[in-house]
Amino acid sequence: MPQGHQGTRNRAVALIALGANAASAEGGPEDTLRAAIAELAEATGETPTVSHLYRTPAFPPGAGPDFVNAALRLETTLAAPDLLALLHRIEAAHGRERKVRWGQRSLDLDLIALGDAVLPDVAGWRRWHDLDAAAQPVQAPDRLILPHPRLQDRAFVLVPLADVAPDWRHPVLGLSVAQMMAARPETERAEVVPLD
DSSP states (O other), X not given: OOTTOOTTSOOEEEEEEEEEOSOBTTBSHHHHHHHHHHHHHHHHTOOOEEOOOEEEOXXXXXXXXXXXXXXXXXXXXXXXXXXHHHHHHXXXXXXXXXXXXXXXXXXXXXXXXXXXXXXXXXXHHXXXXXXXXXXXXXXXXXXXXXXXXXXXXXXXXXXXXXXXXXXXXOTTTOOXXXXXXXXXXXXXXXXXXXXX
């Protein structure tokens, strides 16, 4: 059984967003994302369902080169903190440094959702969901917030997620990935361009 795998826990579907816009030891962003996906599969003993790779403008605008983004769906018995720790280890192995919020990065692995978990609770989730746009670049939570509080706002996450989990329903908003994606402006969705 893979390290960290707990056979007595219930399985849940994890949704993970991947992105990179700087080189790593693996090569360019596409190479890094593919390597990270393989490492995650090996570490969990599970085969993820992976989206297409997409080229997207840096977020926020002007933050650096274009990103390569993807998403994956993975069934796992790992608890959210354990899965997050695994994602951080894989990021670190590819040279990720957290110096500037929303800065350039060799690898970004975001745990978007784990089943229908709402963490730390609905009130805590709503605090971060409702955070003023001006505060978002400078305030970061000190704990895991699930589902990701900006999920519904980002076409670069929703378009790849729609490849692998269009019917997953947000446990607070009640909307599916497909519905959240359709709600984004067409100009924003058009910026998420498939590479493969």
